[in-house]
Amino acid sequence: SQQGEEDPQALSxxxxxxxxxxxxxxxxxxxxxxYRQNSGRGLxxxxxxxxxxxxxxxxxxxxTLDTSKxxxxxxxxxxxxxxxxxxxxxxxxxNQGGKLIFGQGTxxxxxx
Amino acid sequence: ETGVTQTPRHLVMGxxxxxxxxxxxxxxHNAMYWYKQSAKKPLELMxxxxxxxxxxxxxxxxxxxxxxxxxxxxxxxLHTLQPEDSALYLCASSQEGTSPNTEAFFGQGTRLTVx
Numbered sequence: 001s002q003q004g005e006e007d008p009q010a011l012s013x014x015x016x017x018x019x020x021x022x023x024x025x026x027x028x029x030x031x032x033x034x035y036r037q038n039s040g041r042g043l044x045x046x047x048x049x050x051x052x053x054x055x056x057x058x059x060x061x062x063x064t065l066d067t068s069k070x071x072x073x074x075x076x077x078x079x080x081x082x083x084x085x086x087x088x089x090x091x092x093x094x095n096q097g098g099k100l101i102f103g104q105g106t107x108x109x110x111x112x
Numbered sequence: 113e114t115g116v117t118q119t120p121r122h123l124v125m126g127x128x129x130x131x132x133x134x135x136x137x138x139x140x141h142n143a144m145y146w147y148k149q150s151a152k153k154p155l156e157l158m159x160x161x162x163x164x165x166x167x168x169x170x171x172x173x174x175x176x177x178x179x180x181x182x183x184x185x186x187x188x189x190l191h192t193l194q195p196e197d198s199a200l201y202l203c204a205s206s207q208e209g210t211s212p213n214t215e216a217f218f219g220q221g222t223r224l225t226v227x
Binding site: 035 | 114116118121145147152153154155157160168200202204206215216217218219220223
């Protein structure tokens, strides 16, 4: 069954603005991961946050995790046109044997 | 370059054809996966192989047949597919067992069109 659900499904912003994407999930997790996918290509891992972590940074990316609300957010600061892609959250759930279950993704469009 | 290579990148096949998708990983991982990505739908996990043994088959129709001859190679054999099987098929690998906190590495995918 689908574990992660992203919100919004699509987001359009201007270059330089911040982009925030949210992910909700249903069961207890070991970790939550965010991936990026350029159109028709494979997924690229961006960042992993463990269940005992609340916030993590990587360059212009900031991820938060609230296990009490079973939700996570991905913030991209000072966005660039090259950030245009689909972004997916994936959960490594306790009852999934280490398999990643992906959400539907958020399509981000950054206009120059 | 993620260390996971899929071939072919594009494939058009008729409903009566038999074809195979190939995935190879150069990362020393012990787990490999097939995912299906259709338009406007979440990635669907199809098969999981761990140490060459199939550990998951997510109710995938028998017209899809996986094969994992060793921990570096994974195949998806296709026969008598339907047009609704047209999708992007993604292979991924990861290192399972040593830590629950590992990332997956994806290939570039095979864009399959069934006509």
